[in-house]
Amino acid sequence: MISTTDISKVIAQSQGQVNEQDTSLIVAHLPSLNRRLAFLSDSFSEETLHAIAIKTNPHPQMLKHIVDLGYCLEAASIEEINMAIAAGCPADKIIFDSPVKTRREIEFVSGMTGMLVNVNSLGELDRFPTNPTCIVGIRVNPQVHTGAPEMFDVSRNESKFGVPVSNAQDIVDAALAHPVEALHMHSGSQMKDLEVQRQALISLKRLADQINTVSPGKIHILDIGGGLPSESLSESTRMAEYGAIVAEVFTDSNYLLVTEFGQWVHAEAGFALSRVEYVLDQSRIFIHLGADFFMRDAYTKARPFTLNIWCDDGTQIQGAERNFDVAGPLCFAGDYLAYGATLPTDTAEGNWLSISSTGANTYALWSRHCSRTVPKCIAFDGEKTTIWSERTTINF
Ligand SMILES: Cc1ncc(COP(=O)(O)O)c(C=O)c1O
Known part of the structure; x- marks a missing residue:
């Protein structure tokens, strides 16, 4: 504090x-923000990319500060993409997660080279051109209960976010049939039970491995979302603990990992x-x-x-x-x-x-x-x- x-x-x-x-x-309080961002980076392997959720604090100067420090931004709407660009964020450091992208928005982001664009449903994939220059990901609902408060728990079976992991074969088939290179999940905000989240990470990796067994190297990015509650750095254990779990799950794998924290950072x-x-x-x-x-x-x-x-x-x-x-x-x-x-x-x-x-x-x-x-x-x-x-x- x-x-x-x-x-x-x-x-x-x-x-x-x-x-x-x-x-x-x-x-x-910028020194505090800087310390938190550094702690976040230190908790994961050096290659991990951290996209900070714009929706958590979208002040234009705040976005600029984060971008100037070299972090990526996670946008939940086309407006947030425009804000990220205005803050000087290059397209390949923006993640686009809106669940209601219009055809026009998809046409626009399809040409944003290197931007990670996560679809919320398999039907959304049909709206993409066959050769987009953005990176297309599929949001998977891991169907776990991490202890997030009900309103922020986006991984229930009936959640409006992502394709349920129980539809694994559909996800594999769709990934193989479309220019998909990434899988994404965000289990919900204020996760309490990190062991449950470990299972979610394992199931995301299993799905990516399954796709890559058929088409080696097709999935090369795993965006594991955000969702940790805030904690003071002096007493912090959860972020470091989570980083250790992620390292264990992805040990010996070549996936580029992306996170999307908001609340914990800000x-x-x-x-x-x-x-x-x-x-x-x-x-x-x-x-x-x-x-x-x-x-x-x-x-x-x-x-x-x-x-x-x-x-x-x-x-x-x-x-x-x-x-x-x-x-x-x-x-x-x-x-x-x-x-x-x-x-x-x-x-x-x-x-x-x-x-x-x-x-x-x-x-x-x-x-x-x-x-x-x-x-x-x-x-x-x-x-x-x-x-x-x-x-x-x-x-x-
Ligand atoms: C897709 C996605 N990513 C990241 C976040 C940030 O979550 P948190 O602030 O809990 O880290 C949210 C929050 O709603 C989200 O919906």
């Missing part, structure tokens, strides 16, 4: 960059700040970020964000504490970030509330409910803060 020293620095430094209308700020590498607007009855505070920024949390179950209270000069307010409900700004009853959060009794109007680990699936899911302005985004490089984007209205 980002240290309170750094949060303090960011608050103090950003005061010259905010005005009265900046009632909240979204902060990218969540801990960002935080948010909101002015405390009202303190009511010493039991409830109203802030300026709610279900518009914390869409998943407000509509499902809130993550246990670490909350702290600060003065403008970066001094943390500490001392006696009591429980507060933290209400967001939207006009609907469920718009709470936390219930009974422990905060200083002295919390007052005008203080900053810091909310840790907000780098994933927050800015990306900004909601137009109540049409509030997307906050200013700033980046902290360990020394100084830079404005990445100004407040942006979505009223169009």
Whole structure:
């Protein structure tokens, strides 16, 4: 987690960059992001390609930062492909995973040399020309249950994603009949049981081996997706453990491996700040970020964000504490970030509330409910803060 020293620095430094209308700020902590990306790379063999899921944090400057470090990007829509290209990402470092590619989109990506384009169904293969210059992959549903929460579990038997691995013969036949060179799977977000995921990896490899037995070398890329929950690097074991499992499963094989992590990379590498607007009855505070920024949390179950209270000069307010409900700004009853959060009794109007680990699936899911302005985004490089984007209205 980002240290309170750094949060303090960011608050103090950003005061010259905010005005009265900046009632909240979204902060990218680049040293933390860089450390996480390096840890990810170190957890897998050197040749493995890591495509970071754009959907998790699509800020254009964030994409540029990731691309400049040499990582690939995973795009879930044609719009995200355009964003990847605008960020300077070469086509052969983009993975395209939309489950609803139009014929027109397929025509476009078919000519993007080296781009990995994963089809979601075998029928989609018929939409490709016979000699595309992109690399075509088939998304396989491994039909495993890794312990992901139901909403993020994309590998159930009835999942809308990929071709069930139980249809192995159909997958083999289709791969042999079409210009397919890759297989892909993404078992779901927030996987808990890595031994189950090991079985999924084994079944993906078995399928690729089966195809290659008939047509040697045809499948040469295996895209194993993302899906690990966030964890702090100081306590990290899961990413390293997962890397070890992947190494075991693919030992002595020549497949080029590709990953597609999102949440694990981004969540801990960002935080948010909101002015405390009202303190009511010493039991409830109203802030300026709610279900518009914390869409998943407000509509499902809130993550246990670490909350702290600060003065403008970066001094943390500490001392006696009591429980507060933290209400967001939207006009609907469920718009709470936390219930009974422990905060200083002295919390007052005008203080900053810091909310840790907000780098994933927050800015990306900004909601137009109540049409509030997307906050200013700033980046902290360990020394100084830079404005990445100004407040942006979505009223169009
Ligand atoms: C195809 C695909 N790849 C990668 C990801 C990133 O998942 P995570 O953030 O859990 O790593 C997602 C998330 O929805 C996805 O659908």
